[in-house]
Every structure is written in structure tokens, then in C-alpha cells.
Amino acid sequence: MGEIILGKIILKGKIKLKTGLHIGAQTEAIEIGGVDNPILKDPNTGMPYIPGSSLKGKLRSLFEKDKINDYPPELRGPPPKDEKDKSKYFLNRNIGTSSNPIWIHVHEEYDTAKTCEICRLFGSSGKTNYPSRTIFRDAHLINEKSLEEVIEIKTETAIDRITSAANPRPMERVVPGAEFEFEIVYNIENQDEKREDIKNLISLMKTLEDDYLGGSGSRGYGKVEFRITKVVERSREYYLKGEAERELLSSESGLRPEEAVSQIMEAL
Numbered sequence: 001m002g003e004i005i006l007g008k009i010i011l012k013g014k015i016k017l018k019t020g021l022h023i024g025a026q027t028e029a030i031e032i033g034g035v036d037n038p039i040l041k042d043p044n045t046g047m048p049y050i051p052g053s054s055l056k057g058k059l060r061s062l063f064e065k066d067k068i069n070d071y072p073p074e075l076r077g078p079p080p081k082d083e084k085d086k087s088k089y090f091l092n093r094n095i096g097t098s099s100n101p102i103w104i105h106v107h108e109e110y111d112t113a114k115t116c117e118i119c120r121l122f123g124s125s126g127k128t129n130y131p132s133r134t135i136f137r138d139a140h141l142i143n144e145k146s147l148e149e150v151i152e153i154k155t156e157t158a159i160d161r162i163t164s165a166a167n168p169r170p171m172e173r174v175v176p177g178a179e180f181e182f183e184i185v186y187n188i189e190n191q192d193e194k195r196e197d198i199k200n201l202i203s204l205m206k207t208l209e210d211d212y213l214g215g216s217g218s219r220g221y222g223k224v225e226f227r228i229t230k231v232v233e234r235s236r237e238y239y240l241k242g243e244a245e246r247e248l249l250s251s252e253s254g255l256r257p258e259e260a261v262s263q264i265m266e267a268l
């Protein structure tokens with residue numbers, strides 16, 4: 001099963017850090033006087049990077065937070081225990097345990113996932129799996145040389161809310177000013193939906209700028225800015241017959257998401 005891929009739209013650009021970024025590596029030890037809270041690093045270069053899965057997960061959750069408002073309050077979920085038809089609730093799937101549930105939005109059936117703006121972009125793993133139309137590559141650091149240091153240690157003081165004891169703990173983070181290059185590949189499965197999907201995708205970047213990436217967002221970490229540098233459309237013929245790609249946007253310094261959207265919509 002699966003849709004025929006009619007082509008691809010490839011978006012490239014930069015993610016600039018406006019504040020420090022902490023994307024944790026493995027388990028984050030939260031202990032008194034605990035060890036460093038290390039950030040994720042590329043094992044080959046030792047440099048920090050933004051995993052594609054982090055970016056995808058964050059954009060998906062922002063989209064879900066937005067779309068939940070389209071549902072009447074009583075269906076914003078999770079469904080009550082005795083409810084047989086869970087599908088009408090927005091948050092309808094428990095991926096946690098019964099004592100510690102984590103409710104997410106999915107569609108049980110392929111055909112309904114296909115009609116959902118969220119699941120079209122990000123996929124849905126119901127009874128039948130609907131694969132996402134987007135692929136997020138890992139975003140690697142591109143301006144290492146212009147930074148005095150790439151990683152800094154910031155000491156965060158967590159206050160124990162019961163005893164008021166201060167627990168200083170060092171946190172690793174990528175310094176503000178660091179820039180990462182991202183690449184997102186969108187598979188065109190339906191020519192009528194590509195404009196809407198791309199518009200949603202770029203609008204979510206704008207939303208993320210007013211939210212945060214990685215951990216400790218409530219303490220000011222993870223404020224980012226997007227610049228879109230290149231968007232191309234490649235048809236099936238591009239892959240099969242060597243036809244040229246179509247350039248939808250090209251800007252060396254990069255366009256802000258809102259500028260990029262209007263330009264791409266005009267070209268698409």
C-alpha cells in the first residue's frame with residue numbers, strides 16, 4: 001500500500017539560534033550535584049546537531065496544539081474509559097501505560113489519515129499505517145568557525161519545591177549565534193494538496209519561532225529563527241527522464257518563513 005509519488009519538493013535553509021539550545025543526549029540525569037547534562041553530538045565530528053526527528057516532532061506537536069481547537073471541547077480528549085468509539089476524539093491513542101497514559105492524535109484507517117492535514121505531513125500509525133509525506137534530515141552546524149565556542153556549560157539552579165534547597169546543575173548547550181542547515185523533503189502524492197501542505201509546513205516554522213526547540217524552553221532556551229534559502233520541485237520525470245527541476249525560491253541570505261510562503265505559493 002502507499003501512494004504513488006508524483007514528485008518531490010525540497011526545502012533547504014538555516015536554523016539560527018537566538019538563545020542557547022539544549023537537545024539532550026540519552027538519559028538526562030537529574031540528581032543533586034549531578035553530572036553534566038550533555039547535549040547530542042555527532043559521533044564523527046563531536047559537533048552538536050539537530051536531529052531531524054526533533055524538528056519533525058516539535059512541528060507536529062505545534063500543529064496538533066493548533067488543530068485541537070477545531071474539535072468541540074468535549075472531543076478534545078482523551079476519551080472516557082467506557083467509550084467504544086475512540087476515533088471521534090482528537091487525542092485517541094494511548095502510547096503510554098494505563099497508569100501513566102500518553103495520549104496522541106492518530107487515525108485508525110489509512111483513508112482518514114490521508115484527509116487530515118496533520119497526518120498528511122507527519123504520518124499516522126493507526127491500525128493501518130499512513131506514512132508521512134515529509135522527511136526531515138538531520139541539521140548540521142555550518143558556522144562553527146565564526147563562533148568563539150560552540151558549546152558552553154550553563155549552571156542552572158533548580159529549586160526543590162518541597163525543601164527549597166537549591167540544586168545547581170551544569171547544563172551543556174549550544175551557544176546563541178550557531179547556525180544549522182536543514183533539509184526537508186516533501187513527497188507530492190496529490191497535486192491539489194501540495195500547496196496547502198507546503199503552506200502549513202512553513203507556517204509551522206513561524207509558529208516554532210515563538211515557541212522553542214529542545215529542552216528548558218520555559219527558561220529561555222531554544223529560541224530559533226528560520227531562513228529559507230532554496231526550494232525546488234522535482235517531478236517524476238526529473239527522476240525517470242532527467243527533466244530539469246523547477247526552482248521555486250532561491251536566496252543566499254534566506255527568506256523569513258512569511259516571505260518564503262508568499263513567494264513559493266506564487267511559483268507553485
Ligand SMILES: [Zn+2]
Pocket residue numbers: 105106107113116117118119120124
Ligand atoms: Zn490526523
